[in-house]
Amino acid sequence: MEHPTARVREIVLETDRLLLRPWQVSEAAVQREMWTERDPRVPPHRRIDAEGHPTLEDVEDWIRSWSQSGSPRVLAAERKASGDVIGYCGLIPNTDGSDDEPELAFELLRRVWGQGYATEAARAVLGWAQASGYRRLWATVRDWNGASRGVLAKLGFVETGRVDPDEVHGDSLFLARDL
Numbered sequence: 001m002e003h004p005t006a007r008v009r010e011i012v013l014e015t016d017r018l019l020l021r022p023w024q025v026s027e028a029a030v031q032r033e034m035w036t037e038r039d040p041r042v043p044p045h046r047r048i049d050a051e052g053h054p055t056l057e058d059v060e061d062w063i064r065s066w067s068q069s070g071s072p073r074v075l076a077a078e079r080k081a082s083g084d085v086i087g088y089c090g091l092i093p094n095t096d097g098s099d100d101e102p103e104l105a106f107e108l109l110r111r112v113w114g115q116g117y118a119t120e121a122a123r124a125v126l127g128w129a130q131a132s133g134y135r136r137l138w139a140t141v142r143d144w145n146g147a148s149r150g151v152l153a154k155l156g157f158v159e160t161g162r163v164d165p166d167e168v169h170g171d172s173l174f175l176a177r178d179l
């Protein structure tokens with residue numbers, strides 16, 4: 001099996017409306033904007049803290065380190081018509097730390113929600129994962145996250161019955177999809 005991590009710098013997936021390709025440092029503001037937009041129920045380590053971290057410079061440093069390490073395999077989603085980056089979609093190690101059955105991850109700027117972009121991007125990532133030899137993908141989603149659950153259902157992910165209970169931030173549901 002060819003491991004996509006080694007080839008992340010070259011990965012470009014194309015859909016009708018999107019290119020999925022590695023992040024550029026100049027696009028750090030898009031990532032930070034997504035951090036500022038996160039739902040208040042998202043746990044604090046994934047939200048901007050009281051000191052303003054991650055700062056724009058923090059995010060720029062992450063992108064530089066990703067381009068050197070070839071990780072993570074989370075691709076920027078660029079709209080072909082306008083050339084703007086609207087979010088990301090890709091694969092991350094699953095909750096148990098295993099890379100053999102990675103987890104699908106996606107997030108978009110709020111202003112583009114509801115136009116089918118996440119489903120379109122994720123379908124391309126599923127095809128890429130299948131072509132790379134993966135047999136199964138995971139997804140974790142908070143029980144309150146209707147939009148993400150909607151995307152995962154359209155992609156054919158099914159609930160496995162595994163749940164990490166969390167009274168504060170919402171239970172995390174574990175879904176899987178065989179490829």
Ligand SMILES: CC(C)(COP(=O)(O)OP(=O)(O)OC[C@H]1O[C@@H](n2cnc3c(N)ncnc32)[C@H](O)[C@@H]1OP(=O)(O)O)[C@@H](O)C(=O)NCCC(=O)NCCS
Pocket residue numbers: 106107108109112113114115116117118119120140141142145146147148149150151
């Ligand atoms: C999840 C997310 C990426 C979806 O992006 P999107 O481009 O709006 O998604 P799509 O338009 O492709 O599909 C969303 C589907 O969910 C449905 N949906 C949206 N909100 C919903 C809700 N509250 N309850 C149920 N279904 C909902 C939509 O109707 C749509 O289905 P449809 O095409 O059958 O109408 C976006 O909401 C986001 O970035 N959320 C924050 C980050 C996040 O939650 N990431 C996933 C973590 S598991």
